[in-house]
Amino acid sequence: MNRILVIDDDDQLRISFCKLLKEEKYAVVGAASGEAGIEIVRDESLDLVILDMRLPGMNGIETFKQIKQIDTKLPVIIVTAFGTTAIAIEATKMGAYDYVLKPFEVPEMLSLIKQAIEAGYCMRSPVEVDGVPGKLSGDAIIGQSKGMQNVYKSIGRVSQTDATVLIRGESGTGKELVARAVYQHGLRSDKSFLIINCVAIPENLLESELFGYEKGAFTGAAQRHIGKVEQANGGTVFLDEIGDMPLNIQAKILRLLQEKNIERLGGEETIPVDVRIIAATNKNLEQAILEEKFREDLYFRLKVVTIELPPLRNRPEDINGLVAYFMIKFSNELKVDNPGVQKEALPILNQYTWPGNIRELSNLIQKMLIFNRGAPISAIDLAPIFKKNETGNLPSQTGLNSVQEWVRTSLAQNSGKCSFDDFMDTLSGIVVAEALKKTNGNRSQAAKLLGVSRPTLHSKIDKYKIKLKTEVSG
Ligand SMILES: Nc1ncnc2c1ncn2[C@@H]1O[C@H](COP(=O)(O)OP(=O)(O)OP(=O)(O)O)[C@@H](O)[C@H]1O
Ligand SMILES: [Mg+2]
Structure with missing residues (x-):
């Protein structure tokens, strides 16, 4: 509390x-x-x-x-x-x-x-770099993979400088956590650390939130207001989601980085400020430059020191450590016993592609601890979740997007000739062909895989004129 x-x-x-x-x-x-x-x-x-x-x-x-x-x-x-x-x-x-x-x-x-x-x-809760599950104080960055080792090295390297740091990575890969670690291991760790989320603050408020304003700068500006940049003087400002920052504010950030001063809105005075900037984004800044949504000069200024966070699917060797860490962390927080994960469940967690990265994994463990009420997490517990994800949240990965697209286009183009059975037949054909591909053309195994009898599978192969063996596996 x-x-x-x-x-x-x-x-x-x-x-x-x-x-x-x-x-x-x-x-x-x-x-x-x-x-x-x-x-x-x-x-x-x-x-x-x-x-x-x-x-x-x-x-x-x-x-x-x-x-x-x-x-x-x-x-x-x-x-x-x-x-x-x-x-x-x-x-x-x-x-x-x-x-x-x-x-x-x-x-x-x-x-x-x-x-x-x-x-x-x-500001206050420590972020342990290369944390060890089980030895917890505050938050920890978990992961022994090569990708994460590189991240730790970068954090170490930038800690003894005041350099501007750009943290990049998909959503949920730990950008904010790493920003806090950079701050806490940096030269200004005893000063303030202020976070500005460029997406969460409405565009018309972002400028005054960052730079403040003078009395009368706009209707409702009844008195001078000090912005976060000035307030963090001597400390660190974390510009989260900088890829979404409006162009006019990008210009002011560039000036802050180059000339180390700001002006409050509606003010004439040039105010010197000394802040370290850490920025993060999941946006493709190179693309944003081409679309003229991001300033190239600011990009070059920011990217000198870049820390790239690898997506979780590229470092599956970190999954077990993260699972163990979140089990300990959340069982402590939720005040429940840590029931552990059954061995058979681990491959499921390891094979999943985690589009929401570590945030998704962390949410899953939390949910499991609440719903399992002390029982170890089993493969059976996980099956419905991933099944749901695969059809609900993962369209692009499973190809569902294209299936939906296909259904939509067919429905749009066809005036009444496209029956439910036609759709189902086409889908059945795809399913049988994929099962045969998986089993390298072995019909018994494919039948088993799909939970149908061999004769049923045969009839489907005939019906959908599926080519066998080499053609299928090729
Ligand atoms: N390597 C890690 N070890 C332990 N916890 C992690 C790790 N990476 C991320 N987390 C946790 O996962 C969650 C998401 O991380 P964070 O908010 O830093 O992601 P993000 O990259 O900023 O995502 P977004 O782009 O969506 O803002 C947080 O609860 C964070 O503590
Ligand atoms: Mg974030």
């Missing part, structure tokens, strides 16, 4: 806010002054501080500074009333996660709290 400290001298407000957070399943502790709050930060383990700026005794900004001295990575959300926003902005420049104006909207505040805790987790 995440633990939040609320520092506010207004008893009524603090108590009702704490109550609300408890209802949202947070563990909450309150403090009526900066001094009391600092004591708690020093003594207890926390995930977030929500700090009012106007406090009796030690003021908000001083309290903020001391909190950061005790724990630089503890996220702090500043709550500020009219008249103290300038100080709140100062605090944001010094690394406060964000600030909100009193009175605030509860749903927005709750969403900000979630984001801040997540950001704190990414």
Whole structure:
């Protein structure tokens, strides 16, 4: 359960806010002054501080500074009333996660709290490179394959530099995990690490989220806002899904990389910033350049140090280790016994192609632990899942896409002549031919494989005029 400290001298407000957070399943502790709050930060383990700026005794900004001295990575959300926003902005420049104006909207505040805790987790929870299943603290990058060894070497190589890093790989291959590892093993590991997901933030907000804005920059810009880049000054910014970044923002990122400065929206001032950029994408940037969706100059700037994450299907030797790791990790998290995986189930996991990569594997193990209720994972448990996947989620891999295409086109072209039986006959023919291919033309084995009698298979071969032996296997 995440633990939040609320520092506010207004008893009524603090108590009702704490109550609300408890209802949202947070563990909450309150403090009526900066001094009391600092004591708690020093003594207890926390995930977030929500700090009012106007406090009796030690003021908000001083309290903020001391909190950061005790724990630089503890996220702090500043709550500020009219008249103290300038100080709140100062605090944001010094690394406060964000600030909100009193009175605030509860749903927005709750969403900000979630984001801040997540950001704190990414900064604070260690990522062990080349982790060993069973010895767990935080997250680990698992895998002994050659592809992953190269990844570890790259992480090691870039750790002693401030170089910009581009992480590439299919969805679910661990790009975010590797970005965190690069940060944690880097020179700026004691500074902040902020993640900007270029797809998750609407295009019109992305620019102000990154670079901030001045009062009056657009309708609704009631005061200056500090963007994430400025806020991370001295630290690291992770630009996730950079392949989806709009072109005008790409230009500003290029400027940041080349000239190390930014301008807030609606501002004239050039603000020097010193941030390390880590970027990730699953997009084909070369193709995006051809389509004029990605700037070539930015691409060259980013790709100097590239870490390429191999898809899981290219390193099946890592699957067993990952399975073991997730079994331990999730049985701990879900507080269930680790039931293990039956030997016969492992080949199924090893032969599957994992289009969703490690995320898919991790989700599967979690699901299995919940549904199996303590029973070891067996081949029978896995069969329906992969069967479903193969027909539901894996069209391109199984060729179902083309089958669907074929059915669709036939239906579209044929006005009533294409009967259900015609479709089924064609499909039956394909199935029999494939089974014979697999058994190298051996009819008994093919019949067994398909679960039909030999005579039935013979009749099908005759019906569909399937050529045998060499022709089939060729
Ligand atoms: N080598 C690995 N060892 C252990 N866990 C891993 C590994 N790679 C990925 N994971 C886990 O798999 C999940 C997906 O990884 P992550 O979010 O880093 O992928 P991604 O490449 O950023 O995917 P996307 O492109 O969809 O954002 C996460 O829960 C991550 O912790
Ligand atoms: Mg990601």
